[in-house]
Amino acid sequence: MTLWSDETRERARDIISRYPEKRSAVMPLLYLAMAEQGHLTDEGMEEVGRWTGITPAQVRAVASFYTMYKRERTGEYLISCCTSISCMLLGSDEVLHAVEDESGVPHGETDEEGRLSVEHVECIGACGGAPAVQVNYELIEGVTPDKARELVRWLRSARPPVVNTDEMQQLFGGRRSFDWGIPESGGAVGPYPAFQPLGTVESEGEG
Amino acid sequence: MTTPLVLTRRMTDYPSSSHTIDVYEKSGGYEQARRAVGMTRDELVETVKESGLLGRGGAAFPAGLKWSFLAPPRPSYVVINADESEPGTFKDRQLLERDPHQMIEGIIITSIANEAHDAFIYVRGEYPKAARRVQAAVEEAYARGYLGKGIFDSEYDLELTIHLGGGAYICGEETALINSLEGKRGEPRLKPPYFPAAKGLYMMPTIVNNVETVSNLPHILSMGTDDYRALGHHGDTGTFMFSVSGHVKKPGNYELPRGITWRELIYDVAGGIRDDKELKAWIPGGASAPWFVPYHHIDHEITKDVCADAGSMLGSGAVIVMDEDTCTIRVAERLVRFFAHESCGQCTPCREGTTWMEMILRRIEEGQGRAVDLDLLLDVSDGISIGLAWPPKMTTICPLGPSAVSPIIALRDHFRDEVDAHIEAGGCPFEPRSAIRDPHSANQETADTGQRIPDDEGHLDA
Numbered sequence: 001m002t003l004w005s006d007e008t009r010e011r012a013r014d015i016i017s018r019y020p021e022k023r024s025a026v027m028p029l030l031y032l033a034m035a036e037q038g039h040l041t042d043e044g045m046e047e048v049g050r051w052t053g054i055t056p057a058q059v060r061a062v063a064s065f066y067t068m069y070k071r072e073r074t075g076e077y078l079i080s081c082c083t084s085i086s087c088m089l090l091g092s093d094e095v096l097h098a099v100e101d102e103s104g105v106p107h108g109e110t111d112e113e114g115r116l117s118v119e120h121v122e123c124i125g126a127c128g129g130a131p132a133v134q135v136n137y138e139l140i141e142g143v144t145p146d147k148a149r150e151l152v153r154w155l156r157s158a159r160p161p162v163v164n165t166d167e168m169q170q171l172f173g174g175r176r177s178f179d180w181g182i183p184e185s186g187g188a189v190g191p192y193p194a195f196q197p198l199g200t201v202e203s204e205g206e207g
Numbered sequence: 208m209t210t211p212l213v214l215t216r217r218m219t220d221y222p223s224s225s226h227t228i229d230v231y232e233k234s235g236g237y238e239q240a241r242r243a244v245g246m247t248r249d250e251l252v253e254t255v256k257e258s259g260l261l262g263r264g265g266a267a268f269p270a271g272l273k274w275s276f277l278a279p280p281r282p283s284y285v286v287i288n289a290d291e292s293e294p295g296t297f298k299d300r301q302l303l304e305r306d307p308h309q310m311i312e313g314i315i316i317t318s319i320a321n322e323a324h325d326a327f328i329y330v331r332g333e334y335p336k337a338a339r340r341v342q343a344a345v346e347e348a349y350a351r352g353y354l355g356k357g358i359f360d361s362e363y364d365l366e367l368t369i370h371l372g373g374g375a376y377i378c379g380e381e382t383a384l385i386n387s388l389e390g391k392r393g394e395p396r397l398k399p400p401y402f403p404a405a406k407g408l409y410m411m412p413t414i415v416n417n418v419e420t421v422s423n424l425p426h427i428l429s430m431g432t433d434d435y436r437a438l439g440h441h442g443d444t445g446t447f448m449f450s451v452s453g454h455v456k457k458p459g460n461y462e463l464p465r466g467i468t469w470r471e472l473i474y475d476v477a478g479g480i481r482d483d484k485e486l487k488a489w490i491p492g493g494a495s496a497p498w499f500v501p502y503h504h505i506d507h508e509i510t511k512d513v514c515a516d517a518g519s520m521l522g523s524g525a526v527i528v529m530d531e532d533t534c535t536i537r538v539a540e541r542l543v544r545f546f547a548h549e550s551c552g553q554c555t556p557c558r559e560g561t562t563w564m565e566m567i568l569r570r571i572e573e574g575q576g577r578a579v580d581l582d583l584l585l586d587v588s589d590g591i592s593i594g595l596a597w598p599p600k601m602t603t604i605c606p607l608g609p610s611a612v613s614p615i616i617a618l619r620d621h622f623r624d625e626v627d628a629h630i631e632a633g634g635c636p637f638e639p640r641s642a643i644r645d646p647h648s649a650n651q652e653t654a655d656t657g658q659r660i661p662d663d664e665g666h667l668d669a
Contacts, residue, residue, distance in 0.1 A: 018368040020282075020325060021409060026390035027373055052390060065392040065551075066373025068332045080333075084294045085494060086452035086527055088541050122376065122545050123294035123494075124333045127452035127525070128459045137335050165336060177450075178301045178460050181222045186339060193335035195371055196342050201335075 003047050008032050011199050012051055026052050026062050030069050034192045035200050039070045067121070068137075070191060075110045075117035077155045077163070078191035079103070080134040081148075083120045086127035091145075095131045096120050098145035102152040115156060117191065128177030136188035138165040142174025162187040162202045213426050213438065213446050214419065215462045218305040226340055228347040231308035237353055239428035240315040244361045251320035255424070257432040259444035264288055264379070264417030265493065265523045267511055274414060276404035277321050283412040285318045285326040287421060288384055289341075292331055292376040294494035294545055295525030298448035298460045299418040303330070303337035306422070307344035313421030314367060315353065316428065321414045324364050329384055332372040342369055376549035380605045381415040382407075383551070394551045395605035419448055440466025441510045447521070451477045453528035454484070465521075470505045473528060485531040488621065492522025494542050495610030497597060498617035518597040518616075534637040535622040536629055539614035540568035546611035556591040557608025563587050564611060571626065574634035581626050585619060588612040595619075 004012070012032055016025045029051055033044030045059040052059075063069040070078075081096040100106055103116050110117040126132035129141025133148065135155065143151070151172045160167075164187035169176070186201040188194035194201035217234055218225040231237065243251060256271030277283060287310070291299040302310060310328075318326050330338040345367055348354045356364050370388055372378055378387045382396035385408050400406040407413020423445055427435045436444045443465040449472065452458045456478030463476065473479065473486065480486050486505070488498045497519040499507075507513050514521050529538060547561035564587055567580055585595070592599040592609035595616055599609035618626055628636050 018366070021389070023390035024370075024388055027387070028371060030373070031371065054390070062390065062392055065394075066332075066375050068372075068374035083541075084545055085490075085538065085541050086295055089453045089527070089529065089533065089538070121333075121374075122548055123292060123296075125291055125297040125300045125331070127295050127297050127450060127527070130452060130458070134333065137333055139336065175458075177297045177458070178305075179218075179222065181218065181305060182224070182226055182340075184336060188335070193332055193338065193371060195335050195338050195369075197369070198371075201339060 003043055004032070004036055007199065008036055011197065015197060016051065023052050023054055026054070026059065027066075028198065030059075030063055031192050031195075031198050031200070034070065035190060035198060038190065039072060039074045041071075068192070070117075073110055073114060074191045075115050076159075076190065077115065078117045078119065078134075078136055079152070079155075080119050080121045080124070080137070081107075082122070082124045082126065082130070082132045082134075084123035086123070087131040090130040092131035094145045095133065095143050095148045098148040099133070099152055102149040103156075115159075116152070126177050129173075129175050133172075135163050135168060136191050137193045138163050138168065138188050140165070140168045140173045141176045143172060144174065147172040147174070162189055212462055214302065214306070214309070214422050214448065215460070217309070218301075225306050226304070226308070226344065228308055228344065228351065231306075231312075235429065236308055236425070237312055239425040240312045240319075240353065241359045242428065243316045243319045244359050244363055246319070248320055248322060251316065254432060255320070255427065258423075258427045258435050259432075259439070259442065260420065260423055260427060260435075261443070261511070262417055263419035263423075263448070263524070265293060265495070265520075267521065270416065270420055273402070273404060273416075274317075274320055276402045277414065278405040278412045280411060281322065282325065283321055283323045283414070284408045285314060285321055285323040286381075286384065286388060286408060286413055286415045287314055287317075287326070287328040287418060288379060288381065288415055289328050289330040289334070289337070289418045290372050290379045290384060291334075291418070291523075292379055293523045293525060294542070295452055295490065295527040296450050296493055296523040297452075298450045298524060300334055300337055301460050302418050302422055302448075303334065304340050307341045308348070309422045309425060310341070310418055311344055311348055311354075311367070313424040315358065315365060316424045317414060317416060317421050318365050319363065321412075323414070324366065326365065326367045327388060327408075328367070328369045329378070329388060330369055330371055331378075332374050335371075338369055338371055345369065375551075376545075377551045377605070377607060380607070383605070384415060385413060392551070394553050395607075397604055438464055440464055441508070441512065443510050448524050449476075450523075450525045451528065452525070453489070454481045454530035454533070455479065455528045456481055465510050466508050468506050468508055469499065472509060472526065473505075477526075477528070480528070480530050482530075487529045487531045487533050488535065488617065489529060490525070490527040492520045493525040494527075494545060495606070495613060496520050496522045497613040498621070500621050515597075519613075520598075532637060534572070534635055535618060535625050536568060536572045537635065537637075539618055540565065540572055542614045543568055543611050546607060550607060554603040554608060556602045557611070560587045560591045560608065561611045564615065571629050572635055574629070574632075576626070576630040576633075578630060580630065581618065581623065584615050588615045
């Protein structure tokens with residue numbers, strides 16, 4: 001029971017208390033397990049099973065159903081290129097190719113240093129700003145192949161501890177689906193969604 | 208367009224602060240939720256029925272009718288479907304990020320009407336920014352006593368929790384969403400029971416409504432059902448969010464009345480086709496919808512009924528526009544690939560059929576197509592959606608499989624010549640295949656998985 005930090009265990013207790021039945025907390029706890037260890041390990045899944053009262057096999061059955069639970073070593077930066085219909089119509093395959101070529105990482109894989117993972121994904125709801133790319137699920141819209149190459153170089157050289165969607169949009173983005181309007185101070189610290197109850201969101205400059 | 212903005216009004220008036228509770232309240236927010244606390248379930252259900260509000264998630268089911276199915280046992284639950292993932296759709300993301308309190312007020316009204324004290328918002332995992340904005344708004348609402356114990360100084364308790372998805376399109380199907388929220392694989396449930404309003408979350412009565420649907424509720428209560436109905440056209444009430452993408456000059460979300468024509472939407476609202484090219488086709492309601500073509504449909508009014516009569520649907524409001532240079536085989540392949548990837552795997556026709564369709568389309572595009580391929584596609588499609596009828600006659604638990612058939616119907620009805628051209632030319636006549644490989648090229652698939660391509664009769668080689 002020492003796999004998780006006191007802070008993570010406190011979060012797990014809070015999350016479970018929100019649901020009428022504790023099994024419902026499996027999905028958020030899987031994210032906690034990923035944040036603790038960088039990806040989802042066998043021990044992480046066993047821990048989730050202990051907290052939610054189901055077997056490790058049941059946890060694995062859930063984790064394997066969803067694409068965002070990464071059961072293999074994943075880089076500090078997960079670059080997800082949308083290649084669904086609206087992005088494809090506006091050149092997403094070329095953007096994906098640029099990311100793969102510049103990083104040397106084919107889709108579905110991670111570099112040796114554990115810095116970058118590259119994947120292509122289905123629609124991420126940014127069709128009006130196609131083609132779209134996410135880094136650790138933080139969105140950049142209107143990405144060209146050249147900007148995608150710059151993004152890869154920036155992640156490798158600047159190694160930002162927090163990836164912020166506004167900053168990346170400013171540096172590497174173009175047309176957006178709609179006016180984002182409101183400045184975003186927080187960002188992601190790893191290849192899992194940045195969300196307050198999971199403790200995975202941090203403000204720029206921190207971390 | 209002269210119709211007043213409703214759902215997107217606040218984000219237009221207060222571009223950098225529409226998400227805050229102060230701006231929301233300053234512009235009349237939470238007055239209707241406060242009113243609803245003093246109303247009965249019957250009053251609220253009748254009001255929503257009278258408004259004619261149709262669900263905005265894709266199926267366009269009457270919201271008031273859905274509420275009226277709520278079975279007697281308690282506790283009941285309210286679940287908001289913010290798992291927007293139909294390709295082409297990005298309207299809920301804007302509503303979540305830019306005006307979260309509007310949705311939260313709608314959730315309070317929905318919960319009171321359905322006597323629920325626990326409500327959940329299922330936000331897709333790939334929308335962390337939206338989830339953060341909603342979380343911040345939920346905390347503001349708790350701090351003002353609009354959520355939690357004794358909301359609006361009444362006896363009514365309401366807890367609201369955000370649940371983050373894990374990246375599975377199928378969880379937008381309401382019974383799959385409920386399974387997912389129970390901590391299970393997101394597989395749609397066998398019907399009957401047909402409606403989660405009878406047996407839903409933890410097998411208790413549950414109302415599942417879409418973000419845009421509940422965002423309409425404060426407006427229905429504030430303007431009254433007559434004025435709300437008057438915003439619409441021909442029985443489609445209220446405004447409707449269109450997500451326009453693809454080869455248009457001005458892609459984006461547009462809140463419009465229904466009843467305008469496709470020509471007005473594509474050319475006036477969205478600025479026409481990029482580089483002033485010709486329009487080849489468009490998908491009227493998200494990846495699941497059969498396509499429309501200019502020579503048949505451009506002057507059709509955009510209403511649910513006109514769309515249905517023409518063999519398609521408005522679905523989630525996602526309009527995907529293709530110009531004259533678009534290869535429709537490539538589009539069909541990309542659409543079918545989506546459904547093959549997202550199939551939950553429970554039903555054989557969907558799991559196997561979508562994978563076969565994807566492989567056949569890819570080989571046509573890559574120059575290995577055979578004369579029988581269109582018939583083969585239609586045959587496989589018929590196994591998923593009998594007779595390729597609209598609305599589909601399903602062989603599956605949920606509509607995901609039949610949705611994958613829509614691009615095949617389009618090829619059969621409008622682009623047979625393009626299929627033939629690919630097969631005769633031994634490749635794609637539209638754009639010479641560059642060195643850039645498709646992320647799922649057939650050759651790679653064959654090498655990686657040992658999958659074999661069927662021969663002319665559809666048999667696999669020994």
